[in-house]
Amino acid sequence: MEKGQCRLEMDHISKHFGGTHALDNVSVRVGQGEIHALIGENGAGKSTLIKILSGAYTKDEGTIQIDGKEVSINSPLDAKNLGVAVIYQEFMLAPDLSVAENIFIDKLSEKGKLINWKKLNQDAKERLEGLGFGNISPQKKVGSLSVAHQQIVEICKCLTHNARILILDEPTAVLTVAEIDKLFRLIRLLKEQGVSIIFVSHHMNEIFELCDSYTVLKDGCFVNTGKVKDVQNDDLIHMMIGRELTQMYPERNAKIGEVVLKVEDLNAGDRVRNINFEVRSGEVLGFSGLVGSGRTETMRAIFGVDKKDSGKITFLGETVDFKEPRDAVRKGLGYLSENRKTLGLLVNQSIRINTTMSSLGKVTKRGFLKHKKEKEYVKELLSKMSTKYGSMEDDVSSLSGGNQQKISFAKWVSADCRCIVFDEPTRGVDVGAKVEIYEIINSLAEQGVAVIIISSEMTEIIGMCDRALIMAQGRITGEVGREFLNEDTIIKLAMEG
Amino acid sequence: MKKDHKAGRFLLDNNTYIIFLALFLICCLISDKFFSYLNLRNILLQQAGPILVALGMLMVILTGGIDLSVGSVMAVGSSLTAVLMTQFGIPWIPAIFIALAAGTVLGTFTGMMVAYLKFQGFVASLAVMTIARGIAYTITNATPINLENGTLNTLSSKEFGYPIIPIMFALIVIFVIIEKYTAYGRLVIASGSNVEAVKLSGIRTQRYILSVYMISAALSTLAGVFVAARSNVGNSTIGEGQELDAIAACVIGGASLAGGKGSVTKTVIGALILALIGNIMNLLAVPAYPQRIIKGCIIIAAVLLQVLTDKKED
Numbered sequence: 001m002e003k004g005q006c007r008l009e010m011d012h013i014s015k016h017f018g019g020t021h022a023l024d025n026v027s028v029r030v031g032q033g034e035i036h037a038l039i040g041e042n043g044a045g046k047s048t049l050i051k052i053l054s055g056a057y058t059k060d061e062g063t064i065q066i067d068g069k070e071v072s073i074n075s076p077l078d079a080k081n082l083g084v085a086v087i088y089q090e091f092m093l094a095p096d097l098s099v100a101e102n103i104f105i106d107k108l109s110e111k112g113k114l115i116n117w118k119k120l121n122q123d124a125k126e127r128l129e130g131l132g133f134g135n136i137s138p139q140k141k142v143g144s145l146s147v148a149h150q151q152i153v154e155i156c157k158c159l160t161h162n163a164r165i166l167i168l169d170e171p172t173a174v175l176t177v178a179e180i181d182k183l184f185r186l187i188r189l190l191k192e193q194g195v196s197i198i199f200v201s202h203h204m205n206e207i208f209e210l211c212d213s214y215t216v217l218k219d220g221c222f223v224n225t226g227k228v229k230d231v232q233n234d235d236l237i238h239m240m241i242g243r244e245l246t247q248m249y250p251e252r253n254a255k256i257g258e259v260v261l262k263v264e265d266l267n268a269g270d271r272v273r274n275i276n277f278e279v280r281s282g283e284v285l286g287f288s289g290l291v292g293s294g295r296t297e298t299m300r301a302i303f304g305v306d307k308k309d310s311g312k313i314t315f316l317g318e319t320v321d322f323k324e325p326r327d328a329v330r331k332g333l334g335y336l337s338e339n340r341k342t343l344g345l346l347v348n349q350s351i352r353i354n355t356t357m358s359s360l361g362k363v364t365k366r367g368f369l370k371h372k373k374e375k376e377y378v379k380e381l382l383s384k385m386s387t388k389y390g391s392m393e394d395d396v397s398s399l400s401g402g403n404q405q406k407i408s409f410a411k412w413v414s415a416d417c418r419c420i421v422f423d424e425p426t427r428g429v430d431v432g433a434k435v436e437i438y439e440i441i442n443s444l445a446e447q448g449v450a451v452i453i454i455s456s457e458m459t460e461i462i463g464m465c466d467r468a469l470i471m472a473q474g475r476i477t478g479e480v481g482r483e484f485l486n487e488d489t490i491i492k493l494a495m496e497g
Numbered sequence: 498m499k500k501d502h503k504a505g506r507f508l509l510d511n512n513t514y515i516i517f518l519a520l521f522l523i524c525c526l527i528s529d530k531f532f533s534y535l536n537l538r539n540i541l542l543q544q545a546g547p548i549l550v551a552l553g554m555l556m557v558i559l560t561g562g563i564d565l566s567v568g569s570v571m572a573v574g575s576s577l578t579a580v581l582m583t584q585f586g587i588p589w590i591p592a593i594f595i596a597l598a599a600g601t602v603l604g605t606f607t608g609m610m611v612a613y614l615k616f617q618g619f620v621a622s623l624a625v626m627t628i629a630r631g632i633a634y635t636i637t638n639a640t641p642i643n644l645e646n647g648t649l650n651t652l653s654s655k656e657f658g659y660p661i662i663p664i665m666f667a668l669i670v671i672f673v674i675i676e677k678y679t680a681y682g683r684l685v686i687a688s689g690s691n692v693e694a695v696k697l698s699g700i701r702t703q704r705y706i707l708s709v710y711m712i713s714a715a716l717s718t719l720a721g722v723f724v725a726a727r728s729n730v731g732n733s734t735i736g737e738g739q740e741l742d743a744i745a746a747c748v749i750g751g752a753s754l755a756g757g758k759g760s761v762t763k764t765v766i767g768a769l770i771l772a773l774i775g776n777i778m779n780l781l782a783v784p785a786y787p788q789r790i791i792k793g794c795i796i797i798a799a800v801l802l803q804v805l806t807d808k809k810e811d
Binding site: 303305324325326328329330335337342343344345346347348349353357358360361364367368369371411415 | 677678679680681683684686687690691693694695696697698699700701757758
């Protein structure tokens with residue numbers, strides 16, 4: 001790369017925590033106005049690298065140069081002053097403040113000045129228009145915006161500090177197809193303005209669509225770097241997981257049997273209207289559609305989390321009305337929520353406690369815990385799901401995303417459910433762990449469990465499901481059998497209504 | 498290097514016990530009156546009540562709540578037992594049980610507001626704190642009630658082997674078992690970690706939350722009875738500020754006010770640490786007002802240690 005064009009050079013960066021190398025001699029270069037993909041499985045060291053660049057961690061060895069000058073980044077403030085900004089999956093926004101207040105949050109604290117609200121809102125509006133999002137009102141509370149718009153506000157906020165290097169950590173994970181399109185347009189606009197972008201994503205298609213160059217990390221080590229146009233999808237996956245991935249969606253050999261769950265004319269609020277479907281034992285049924293189309297709400301209503309307005313639910317041939325999740329779990333219906341951190345796991349409790357949460361009955365006798373039995377049980381279950389962990393007494397938050405997800409799975413797998421709903425089962429999970437999760441789902445179906453998968457990833461629905469229902473605006477707009485499942489059909493049905 | 502790390506880890510994990518031992522040794526060294534049967538027995542007799550209150554508080558804190566009403570409920574326990582005995586002629590043992598039931602009703606009231614009406618524990622127990630204190634004043638006319646010898650003070654009498662102390666130890670053992678060996682204890686802790694996740698796992702979290710406030714109130718009532726037994730006086734003014742000592746004991750014992758983290762044995766030790774500090778300063782004739790300053794500083798030091806322990810875990 002020519003001198004002067006290179007915006008960021010991270011050379012021979014190392015970082016260790018205790019005895020483990022989180023990063024070992026890793027180098028990354030990003031040019032001016034370049035979109036650079038940072039690729040690797042969970043635990044490969046991407047987050048550590050980003051945190052070093054943003055000042056959350058300090059490096060042990062190596063140098064960082066920005067625009068040819070060596071810099072030292074010891075705190076988030078240093079990073080900000082150097083024009084480095086990170087958009088994490090969890091936004092750094094104050095939900096109860098307005099859009100304008102969030103964008104200019106550091107100006108609000110300037111000493112001895114009164115705030116000129118009119119000007120503040122005007123400036124915010126101009127900045128949003130500059131990004132092509134003039135439809136976001138500066139006076140609105142950030143908490144009332146959609147996730148996609150919150151992300152735009154976050155980006156806009158970073159750009160007011162003249163960010164030269166923008167790092168996007170899995171920005172598309174929470175967006176719908178249409179929203180991803182808009183985000184990509186914005187990223188390309190920023191690229192034209194000369195901003196250098198580091199893009200982290202588990203989705204290969206996004207990398208090929210958007211990025212100019214890439215760096216692959218594995219187990220904290222540098223694997224390869226180059227131009228995206230010079231590689232194939234399979235090459236990248238191979239570099240990332242260090243082996244050939246023969247089959248993304250493993251074969252399933254399940255016998256489809258009797259109806260387990262039947263839902264008739266279910267209504268609940270605006271997002272669940274006249275829902276009718278059934279799922280059989282051994283079957284994997286997909287629920288596709290845009291985020292907010294009512295898929296999660298439908299399941300929450302069935303599971304007894306939210307109130308139903310009307311409708312009939314038959315479970316194992318018996319008419320049921322689950323008033324609270326406990327009723328559903330007792331009958332054998334499990335629901336893995338889409339957000340494992342806030343609704344799924346007890347992040348500050350041990351792996352052991354999390355694993356047996358829904359099935360304490362198996363390791364207790366008259367209300368008393370059998371510790372030895374519990375340990376054996378957890379060990380066996382987790383090894384069956386090839387979960388990697390240090391000690392089962394470690395906090396579940398010490399695990400990588402993929403392994404955390406397996407723990408949330410374990411909770412339901414161990415609860416002997418006859419029907420399990422998996423809401424976004426592979427969100428934030430790397431390719432290797434995804435395959436393992438699909439294998440767990442397949443083995444459940446093979447044991448005769450009726451499986452429902454809610455997913456925003458169309459390839460996942462197409463690859464995994466026997467049948468898929470597509471929802472739009474609270475209604476089911478279509479049902480597609482396995483042989484007819486393809487992206488065009490799904491998108492068409494998802495945009496209906 | 499690795500060994501060092503392990504040793505450091507052990508020290509940090511058990512810092513509550515180590516602080517206690519160190520403090521105990523220091524007390525032995527600086528006052529020859531400290532390590533005597535009489536003094537140690539008195540500490541246990543005095544602290545039985547506060548320790549029970551701290552255990553109840555710990556249960557509430559484990560769920561992520563807080564119970565400010567414990568001191569006032571103690572006053573209800575003390576006053577009501579005395580009133581039942583003197584004005585209604587009820588023998589002392591049934592009187593205790595009636596008072597316990599009444600105290601538990603107050604806890605049920607707090608717990609209902611928190612579990613079902615989604616009040617914050619702070620607010621619900623603040624209201625009940627005022628109500629309970631008012632009840633204690635009302636039923637006693639805010640005057641101390643002297644009790645007959647040989648009735649309630651049997652609980653702290655030498656002839657019966659100071660029953661307060663074995664009762665306290667029995668309850669501590671029961672709570673250790675609840676914490677470590679029952680599904681109930683597990684689910685209380687789980688509810689404090691992430692109540693939504695526990696609910697979605699098919700557990701009726703409201704019941705667990707309600708129950709801890711009931712337990713806290715029952716233990717506080719009993720603590721009030723203990724205080725009345727020692728002085729043989731029913732008193733509506735006892736327990737002022739006891740909630741703060743109880744919270745301090747939990748926190749010194751490593752509990753997190755955010756919920757999901759805490760230990761029964763360490764909380765007991767935490768209460769004893771506070772007791773030792775008070776005791777040694779009395780023996781050294783430190784005046785009461787500076788005592789408070791020193792106590793506050795020691796709480797800060799203990800919490801600082803907890804913060805450092807947490808950092809190490811990251």
